[in-house]
Amino acid sequence: AQSVAQPEDQVNVAEGNPLTVKCTYSVSGNPYLFWYVQYPNRGLQFLLKYITGDNLVKGSYGFEAEFNKSQTSFHLKKPSALVSDSALYFCAVRDSKGRGSTLGRLYFGRGTQLTVWP
């Protein structure tokens, strides 16, 4: 069965420092991986995805994520954090072996609250 784990409920980092939000996954086939961000009282916004190809994926707002197949991880990173990056971040996975009516279903982690302090 597909699943995603975000081992940290909260991540705190000072503005200007690099940030990492961790994600590990479990799928039976090749994974399709996604990161979303949610600002207070808003819906989720798509940040980036990994389908195939280069293990380092670049996305919106200066974020990037590194796919590591041997460690089954897809950590979100940013070289220099901003206070405005403070939000709730979700990792999601889709199994390439999904078929039929379950095509397109994503499995989400529980989310990591990122706080960037000035």
Added chain:
Amino acid sequence: DVKVTQSSRYLVKRTGEKVFLECVQDMDHENMFWYRQDPGLGLRLIYFSYDVKMKEKGDIPEGYSVSREKKERFSLILESASTNQTSMYLCASSFLLSGRGWEQFFGPGTRLTVL
């Protein structure tokens, strides 16, 4: 830009009422989804639909039903609202085929309070 809209941002209902939450997308997506979001529990899938009049149960379908009469519209129905259905409800949509991308696009959410 993809736009997913939800009929209400905030809704207050009484126990036992029938509640309709509406979602509309304008990108001709085949898939549509309803989630509820609760603190510490993340997103939990209630129902999804991959075509008109088709529906699939998600992880927590009890107490809910859905309707998809048109491709762009997906409704979530609480037949008899209860206090434990107080939550944030999020609608999302996506393409069905791999070549068009599987990322889901979300609406702004409806915060439902059942008194």
